[in-house]
Structure formats: C-alpha cells, structure tokens
Amino acid sequence: PCTGIVIVAAGSGTRLGLGTPKAFVTLAGEPILAHALRSLTGLPGRVAVTIAVPPGDASSRAMAEELAQHELVPLGEKLAATAIVDGGDSRHESVRASLAALPEHCDIVLVHDAARALASPDFFARIAGAVRATRHGIVPGLPVIDTIKQVDATGRVVNTVDREFLRVVQTPQGFPFSQLLAAYRAGEGETTDDAATFAAAGGTVEIVPGEASAFKITGPEDLRQAEELLARQRG
Numbered sequence: 263p264c265t266g267i268v269i270v271a272a273g274s275g276t277r278l279g280l281g282t283p284k285a286f287v288t289l290a291g292e293p294i295l296a297h298a299l300r301s302l303t304g305l306p307g308r309v310a311v312t313i314a315v316p317p318g319d320a321s322s323r324a325m326a327e328e329l330a331q332h333e334l335v336p337l338g339e340k341l342a343a344t345a346i347v348d349g350g351d352s353r354h355e356s357v358r359a360s361l362a363a364l365p366e367h368c369d370i371v372l373v374h375d376a377a378r379a380l381a382s383p384d385f386f387a388r389i390a391g392a393v394r395a396t397r398h399g400i401v402p403g404l405p406v407i408d409t410i411k412q413v414d415a416t417g418r419v420v421n422t423v424d425r426e427f428l429r430v431v432q433t434p435q436g437f438p439f440s441q442l443l444a445a446y447r448a449g450e451g452e453t454t455d456d457a458a459t460f461a462a463a464g465g466t467v468e469i470v471p472g473e474a475s476a477f478k479i480t481g482p483e484d485l486r487q488a489e490e491l492l493a494r495q496r497g
C-alpha cells in the first residue's frame with residue numbers, strides 16, 4: 263500500500279497577524295509545519311507527501327523543502343516521494359494542485375491542514391486504516407457541545423438545530439485516492455472540506471471520533487493553547 267499525504271500550508275494566516283504565512287509561524291521554537299509533518303511517522307507502508315505552499319513565496323517554499331528533508335527522516339525507506347507545490351487562492355485550489363502531484367499508485371490519500379499541527383501519529387494511522395477497511399471517505403468529527411441556532415438574514419432565530427446529529431469536523435480526512443482525484447477533477451464548485459467534494463461526486467462519507475489535539479490554530483489564543491499542550495506533552 264502507498265498512502266498519499268496532502269498537507270495544505272498555503273494559507274496567508276492573516277488572523278494570526280504575525281505577517282508570516284500561518285504554517286511557517288513559530289510554535290514552541292519551530293514552524294507549525296514542522297510539527298504537522300511529525301504526525302506522519304506512524305503510517306504503515308509507503309508514504310508520498312505533497313505540501314502546498316503560498317504561491318510565489320520563495321522563502322516559504324525553501325523552508326518547506328528544508329522541513330520535508332529533516333522531519334520526514336523517521337519515515338526512512340517508507341518515504342516514496344515528496345513534492346512542494348504552489349497552492350491556490352483557496353484551500354480547495356491548494357488541495358487540487360497537491361493531488362495532481364502525488365504518485366498515481368497510491369491507494370489512499372489523507373488531506374490535512376498544516377494548521378492542525380498537533381494531530382497525533384496514532385490518529386493518522388487510525389484514519390488510514392479506516393479508509394482501507396471501508397473504501398469510504400473517513401472524516402474525524404467531535405460532538406457539538408454548544409446549542410446551535412439557525413438564524414435568518416436579520417439575525418432572528420428561526421430554528422434550534424438538534425445537536426445530537428451534528429459533528430465538528432477535523433483533518434486528516436481520508437479517501438480512496440483515485441476517487442478523490444476524480445471528484446476534484448469533476449467538481450466545479452468550491453467546498454471548504456474534501457469530504458464535501460467527495461460526497462458531491464457520489465462518494466460515501468463516514469464520521470469517526472476526532473481528537474482534541476487536532477484543533478485548528480487560527481488566532482493567537484490557539485497558538486497559546488498549542489504551546490501549552492506541547493509543554494505538557496514534553497513534561
């Protein structure tokens with residue numbers, strides 16, 4: 263088996279307000295992307311990695327190349343290929359460009375936000391295993407703990423949604439590779455996650471339990487939370 267990995271790291275990260283693309287902001291002394299790449303070490307079989315970086319940003323590209331060289335060493339002989347590609351204007355376009363750069367013999371693909379830097383290696387292995395076992399799209403999700411209201415354009419509440427049937431979804435999201443590739447080739451509309459593109463092309467998507475540490479680093483508060491989590495893990 264060969265697991266294709268797409269790490270999307272092409273976002274501008276304006277909400278962190280540090281003037282650096284988010285995946286290259288420092289978290290506990292290292293770029294966010296360095297942490298994200300460490301999640302790949304527990305995958306079985308061959309692994310091919312594509313990283314999408316901000317288009318036309320030579321320094322991000324150089325840093326991604328260096329990180330790929332250093333952080334993927336633990337994969338050893340299992341590392342089949344690495345590629346750094348220019349991302350697009352949206353996450354959707356970044357994923358599309360990344361998928362095209364993966365070797366065609368990969369049987370499955372996991373698509374991951376670099377910004378979910380602290381997802382664990384076990385979590386990655388679990389998602390990959392579930393895709394191989396079911397041949398479905400596999401999406402990690404957490405229960406919704408807040409009450410959710412649906413509103414109209416004026417802000418008036420029109421409905422209280424039953425949260426029992428809602429999930430907050432994370433990455434990595436896993437898919438049979440050829441099916442996700444076909445879905446991205448066929449799909450015209452933009453989606454905010456890969457499972458939506460896969461489902462729009464007729465694929466079946468299942469939710470499996472998410473992981474608290476796979477939260478997305480978006481604002482300065484998330485960066486602090488990630489630093490604290492790492493400090494606890496490192497004792």
Ligand code: C5P
Nearest residue numbers: 270271272273351352353356375376377
């Ligand atoms: O902006 P947001 O946090 O939703 O982005 C989620 C992930 O998608 C991030 O890892 C970001 O780097 C990536 N992204 C991308 N290309 C874009 C926009 C976001 O690769 N044009």
